Amino acid sequence: MKAAVLRTIPGDLEITQVEVGEPGPREVLVKTAAAGLCHSDLHFMEGSYPYPTPTVLGHESAGVVEAVGSSVTEFAPGDHVISCLSVFCGHCSYCTEGRPSLCANKGVETVRGMDETPRLTVDGEIAHQFLNLSSFAEKMLVHENALVKIRKDMPLDKAALIGCGVMTGVGAVFRTAKVQPGETVAVIGCGGVGLAAIQGARIAGAGRIIAVDMVESKLEIARQVGATDTVNGSEGDAVAAVVEMTGGGVHHAFEAIGLKVTAEQAFGMLRTGGTATVIGMIPIGVKVEVDGFQFLMEKKIQGSNMGSNQFRTDMPRLVDMYLDGRLMLDEMVSAHIQLEDINEGFDQMKTGSIARNVIMFD
Template structure:
């Protein structure tokens, strides 16, 4: 099967022919229908995490059709439509038992003495987030799948697997935004727009989108932002405090940038909450006024929308069915596997909300 393979930072992904194994116990082989191109894939390709093993197939926001299941799998069967999620969980480790399955420490993956899921000429090829969706097929744990109705469009549903789950969940599950509250969201890419939608669904009264691109700020208004702050023209903290004197109740940082993370913290009111959703480079550090914490300002992290995806995704899909969650509108460009490097470029240049790659 064909896949887009990452070999080294800043080098384009290469389209190569790979071998994919048969599903073992608890595993599912999925024919990829659609894969979103997420910021995290681009970050890996740019060398954000210098220690990732290579070669590796990127891609982790996907949907497809089950082709085969391994022994013991009874949740899905051949022909079922599934959304794939990186938050594979074991159900037995301390984090799972504490109610944080997205932080599972014993994810069901293959042991070192088992054959690799992906290989080329007998040499192992690594999976990104145990998924690797920039490929015609995915071999994943059954506990990375959510079964969905066949009439729903897989290319839109793919976005639920990462961007929507992450942004919506940051607002609804991590921060639990209250009705009537004031919210700022730094970054109007896929995850930022999902956080805007989450704030809207939660009933926030004021939703301020902050970005460097006036075009993206306009897009954010289509997804529920009540205000836009153009950070290329004004200081975003001042811009936010002009709209909400005293600062917002919640600020979300959906970029993974030191400066905007510090600005997000500076834009909240006393006892407000700043939430870091972005994917930061390993060496990133923040510089914050420690005295602010006596005013009960809170800085918290959010991982994949604090999800329990088999509960959360069906709820988000129902909001989509009812027209209260916009998914189709988030897909602003479509392409094929071969277009993945172009999709990275378009994302960097701020030309797209999401590119979705389609397969045959």
């Protein structure tokens, strides 16, 4: 099958032939229908997070089940599915206390062992599976707990977005921060994840929803999907603007870029008792500094991984919300591209001007 392989870090992706195995007992072979280009892929291509090479990147996808392993009962060929990197074991302490996105066995029992044939090979050697998925490929061979079945009337390109960016942004609002109706929200960064957080805030019934970005076209989309106010961070002090607009700061600030400066800004935008939720991937080793005195005002700063999701529950609900018109996903797809155009797609992402490119497989 055709796949996009990352051989060196930093580096571009090479479209080449990759061999995919047959499903083991608890594995599912999925024909990839659509795969979104996510900023996290870029973090690994640029080397701000380590990963073994060669690897097939991609982790935001939807497709159709082609074959299932002997122990799989949940899925059958023909099922439409969304993949999620939050693959869970179902029995560790995190899974059993209702936090499967933090599963302790993610890279242990949901992957193949070193003594087994790898799921993916390139030129006869192992091609490391990226985040248990590797979606930039015509097929994905994954553990059954990396998938959720969805309605067949859901367009698969929009479903793919739910697989990472949308789940991450909406989940940060619903599950990590638990925004209450009427509370004020600021979202820093209006890429795919930030736009999803804005929508989560709208659906949760937040009061004022303030979008912050440096790119006017992204702020325009933010308004379309639910922001009540916008702040262009290139035109002055965004923190001061948000504090002034809200008469003292917001209940919840979300950081959806992954930078020290914007994480600190999120904390700075809080009212007394407010909570900053950092969604973005801050490079390893970078420290975030806040004024310790502010903790006496019960301000909090917390992380969010993949929106603290319970994706088997959450994703079908998000599909329903799209199909009944509450979750706007059409606005978030910038362009449909071919696998061969993937490097150009990431180049566009680096300019910061687009929301989401989605690869379509025939």
